[in-house]
Structure formats: structure tokens, C-alpha cells
Amino acid sequence: MYRFDTLAIHAGQPNDAATGAVTVPIYQTSTFGQLEPGVHRGFGYARTEHPTRRALEECLASLEGARYGLAFASGMAAIHNVLSLLRTGDHVVSTQDLYGGAWRIFTKYFAKFGIDFTFVDSSDLAAVERAIRPETRLLWLETPSNPLLKTTDIAACSAIARTAGIRTVVDNTFATPVLQQPIALGADIVLHSTTKYINGHSDALGGAVITDDESLFAELKFFQNAIGAVPGPQDCFLILRGVKTLGLRMARHCENARGVVEYLRANDRIARVHYPEFGAIVSFELDASVDETIEFSKRLRLWTLAESLGSVKSLFCHPPTMTHASVEPEVRRRVGIADGLIRLSVGLEDVRDLIDDIDQALAEVASPRRVACAG
Numbered sequence: 001m002y003r004f005d006t007l008a009i010h011a012g013q014p015n016d017a018a019t020g021a022v023t024v025p026i027y028q029t030s031t032f033g034q035l036e037p038g039v040h041r042g043f044g045y046a047r048t049e050h051p052t053r054r055a056l057e058e059c060l061a062s063l064e065g066a067r068y069g070l071a072f073a074s075g076m077a078a079i080h081n082v083l084s085l086l087r088t089g090d091h092v093v094s095t096q097d098l099y100g101g102a103w104r105i106f107t108k109y110f111a112k113f114g115i116d117f118t119f120v121d122s123s124d125l126a127a128v129e130r131a132i133r134p135e136t137r138l139l140w141l142e143t144p145s146n147p148l149l150k151t152t153d154i155a156a157c158s159a160i161a162r163t164a165g166i167r168t169v170v171d172n173t174f175a176t177p178v179l180q181q182p183i184a185l186g187a188d189i190v191l192h193s194t195t196k197y198i199n200g201h202s203d204a205l206g207g208a209v210i211t212d213d214e215s216l217f218a219e220l221k222f223f224q225n226a227i228g229a230v231p232g233p234q235d236c237f238l239i240l241r242g243v244k245t246l247g248l249r250m251a252r253h254c255e256n257a258r259g260v261v262e263y264l265r266a267n268d269r270i271a272r273v274h275y276p277e278f279g280a281i282v283s284f285e286l287d288a289s290v291d292e293t294i295e296f297s298k299r300l301r302l303w304t305l306a307e308s309l310g311s312v313k314s315l316f317c318h319p320p321t322m323t324h325a326s327v328e329p330e331v332r333r334r335v336g337i338a339d340g341l342i343r344l345s346v347g348l349e350d351v352r353d354l355i356d357d358i359d360q361a362l363a364e365v366a367s368p369r370r371v372a373c374a375g
């Protein structure tokens with residue numbers, strides 16, 4: 001078995017049999033000629049099976065140490081695919097501070113079909129255990145969580161779920177398989193927004209669902225074809241191109257993030273830094289109102305204010321008014337998403353330039369309130 005960086009370049013990607021092309025071609029086609037009715041060369045119709053997509057699916061599965069992968073048009077389409085396993089009356093236990101779009105599809109879409117969700121602090125194993133009911137079917141984990149970057153013990157949670165006869169799903173978008181491989185830790189399904197680190201260049205949307213369970217795969221594959229939220233060949237090509245450098249990129253992303261965290265922790269204008277000591281997403285709190293935080297955000301020049309993360313280009317967002325705007329204010333407060341919270345996605349620029357930019361922006365905001373009060 002080859003190692004990670006070799007798999008990223010080779011898994012699912014042999015040289016093209018017809019031409020020797022070293023890169024998997026963009027097969028820009030919606031259908032495939034059949035030999036006789038119902039008999040084809042492995043590809044019948046592009047929604048069902050597609051060669052560029054299959055290369056991506058095989059590569060992503062291998063990077064998570066699993067046999068089966070499915071690619072989708074977005075991370076949300078991948079989430080929709082997994083939740084399609086549920087039926088009316090089923091219950092899901094989920095990490096509390098999770099991706100805002102996941103929260104939205106759970107509570108405003110799947111809830112309509114009589115599926116119930118309980119949100120818990122999944123870093124608290126007793127809370128996870130207490131939330132499980134006889135009708136619970138899935139344990140949904142996001143770790144590190146969004147935007148507070150709390151970590152969950154995937155192995156311990158998967159063991160709790162397995163004992164209760166429940167499947168564990170891990171949204172591995174933030175950590176990537178470079179830093180964390182949930183299947184090896186006991187999870188049944190791994191999910192990605194490949195829009196983020198896996199593609200890594202902010203030029204395509206995508207999602208993936210990965211499992212090592214053959215019957216689960218058959219069910220999810222049926223939904224993929226039946227629902228049809230598949231990525232086009234061009235996007236599969238771009239994501240497959242991006243993933244080849246995932247190992248390299250993550251190493252530098254993490255190194256830069258450590259530099260930024262060191263700077264933030266040493267700065268007394270920063271009320272709090274959230275960083276799980278790995279990865280390249282960093283959140284920090286300014287001791288400031290929403291309006292003051294927006295003022296700060298306007299002063300950054302190199303960092304781009306944008307939704308999304310995991311790009312070569314450094315991005316930042318203000319979760320209360322952006323990624324988590326669809327979460328009710330009192331829920332945000334309860335889970336600890338402060339008005340002055342900023343989430344950074346540390347990119348691959350020279351870290352000194354990234355720090356200098358934050359430094360000049362902070363120099364222009366009002367002094368910390370506690371100092372102002374003391375004076």
C-alpha cells in the first residue's frame with residue numbers, strides 16, 4: 001500500500017489507457033455509447049458513473065483509508081446524501097457548533113420530514129451518551145468544530161455509537177485526511193466539502209462521502225444517482241488537480257497558522273484565541289461589538305473577507321454575521337459565538353506579511369475596553 005502523498009498523485013489516476021496522458025482527462029460527455037442495449041464499457045450515463053469523477057472518488061477514498069468514495073456538486077449535496085439514509089421518526093445527535101449550512105439543512109429542511117436533531121457539545125462524552133434515544137440513527141460529528149474549533153474524541157464517540165447500534169458520520173473538512181482519518185478511528189462515514197482544503201484553490205465547489213462499508217456504500221450510491229447532485233467533469237478535474245498537493249499544502253498551512261497564533265496570543269488587544277494546536281483555522285475574539293469588529297475587518301488589506309476556507313489565499317470571516325447568520329442569536333450566544341469573533345483561514349502567503357497586516361489593522365482599532373475602563 002502506498003503512502004499518503006503517493007496516493008494523492010496516483011490513486012484512481014493511472015496514465016490514460018488510450019493515449020498515455022499522465023493526467024486523467026476531462027471527459028466532457030453526458031453519455032456513453034453502448035455495445036448492445038444495457039451493455040457498456042463501465043460507463044452508461046454520466047449521472048450514474050463518470051470516468052473523471054470516478055478517478056476523484058477513488059483517490060479521495062484511498063486518502064481516507066477506505067474503499068468507497070462518492071463525489072458531489074457541493075459539500076451540502078454530500079450532507080444531503082448522507083441524511084437520505086434517514087426516515088420519518090429517526091433522530092440524530094450532532095455536534096453543537098457546526099457548520100451553519102449543516103445546521104440549516106438539519107433544522108429547516110430535514111426537520112420538515114419528521115427527523116429530529118439534538119445538538120450537544122460532542123467534546124463531552126457523557127453529553128453524547130445522554131442524548132442518544134432508542135430512535136437515534138446517526139451521530140454527526142464535526143471536529144474541530146466551527147467556528148470555535150473544539151475537538152471531539154472520534155474514537156470514543158464512535159465506540160459509544162457502535163454500542164448503541166448507531167452510525168457515526170464525521171465531517172472532516174477542517175482537518176483533512178492529512179491530520180485526521182476518522183474511518184481508522186471507528187467512524188462509518190467521512191464527509192468533505194472538497195470546496196475547501198481538498199481542492200484548495202477557491203476555484204470549484206464539491207463534496208465527498210467516503211465509507212469502507214460495502215452495503216452502506218450501495219445505499220449511498222443509489223441516492224447519489226437517484227438525487228443527481230453530481231459534480232461536472234471540469235470540477236472533478238480541478239479538485240483532482242488540487243488534491244495532488246494536499247499533503248504539501250497542509251504542512252505549510254499549519255506552519256503559517258502556528259505563526260499567526262503565536263502573534264495573536266502575545267497581543268493584548270485579543271481577548272481570546274481558539275486554536276486546537278493543529279490545522280490552519282484559527283478563531284479569535286476582539287473585545288468589541290459587532291460594529292467595531294466590522295470596522296476592524298475593513299482595515300485588513302491582505303486577508304480577504306469571504307465565506308469559505310482552506311484556500312491558498314488567506315481568508316477571514318465574521319461568523320455572527322456571515323457563516324452563522326442563519327443560527328438564531330440566542331443559540332449563538334449559548335454556544336459561545338461572540339460578537340467580536342473572527343475566523344481566519346490561514347493561507348500559503350509569507351506568514352510575516354499575514355501577521356503584519358493583522359498588526360496594522362489592530363493598531364487602528366480602539367484600545368481594548370478593559371484598559372479604557374481602567375483609565
Ligand SMILES: *Cc1c(COP(=O)(O)O)cnc(C)c1O
Nearest residue numbers: 074075076099171173193195206
Ligand atoms: C463549507 C462546508 C460545508 C458545505 O460545503 P459546500 O461545499 O459549501 O456546500 C460543510 N461542512 C463544512 C465543515 C464546511 O466548511
